Amino acid sequence: MDYSTTNLRAIKKMRLERHWSQEQLAEMSGLSVRTIQRIENGENAGLESLKSLASVFETNITDSNKKEEIEHIRKQEEYVQNVKGFYGFLALAIFSLGVFFIIALFDSDSEGWFLFFYMLIFYALALGVAYLKIFDFFGEDWKRKLIDKKFKKK
Incomplete structure (x- = not known):
């Protein structure tokens, strides 16, 4: 998963593929619902937020670029x-x-x-x-x- 600004919106797609609500993703990742909303809208995410989401989606944040x-x-x-x-x-x-x-x-x-x-x-x-x-x-x-x-x- 690429964490460029345009692909941060892909988190919404991945969340919906798993039939999770924003609240569920927030609870699993330890982030606030507002943070999830901002990330899904393409706003910049902090490193710790990206690590939390990578863990939930079982992907490695250090891959590729x-x-x-x-x-x-x-x-x-x-x-x-x-x-x-x-x-x-x-x-x-x-x-x-x-x-x-x-x-x-x-x-x-x-x-x-x-x-x-x-x-x-x-x-x-x-x-x-x-x-x-x-x-x-x-x-x-x-x-x-x-x-x-x-x-x-x-």
């Missing part, structure tokens, strides 16, 4: 976690800069402003590096565009 699909799913989940982490870090930066700005406003000497600008520079650099890494600014698409631009036939 399933490893590529599993790796693709893992990368998607990792990307989502990285983006969530970036936005969490951005929220932390905004909050702490706000605190340092308020401290600087009420500070009688210039130490508060020094601390504020020091933190502003730190967060700007850290967020910039995180942005470039997480959103793959210099990734494969960028490399391909650069090569195409340089060696474009005239």
Whole structure:
């Protein structure tokens, strides 16, 4: 059984061939009915969900090109976690800069402003590096565009 997005819908066919309801499949696999519904509609499934379904349908998830699909799913989940982490870090930066700005406003000497600008520079650099890494600014698409631009036939 291939776990590509289009063939995730094949789970419904296999379930119906066995005359199982979604509730029965959910109970046998340990998944929720909602998860079964999403998978049958072709939405991405997590690795653990795929393993559970493979066990119920008595198939091996590591057959043929399933490893590529599993790796693709893992990368998607990792990307989502990285983006969530970036936005969490951005929220932390905004909050702490706000605190340092308020401290600087009420500070009688210039130490508060020094601390504020020091933190502003730190967060700007850290967020910039995180942005470039997480959103793959210099990734494969960028490399391909650069090569195409340089060696474009005239």
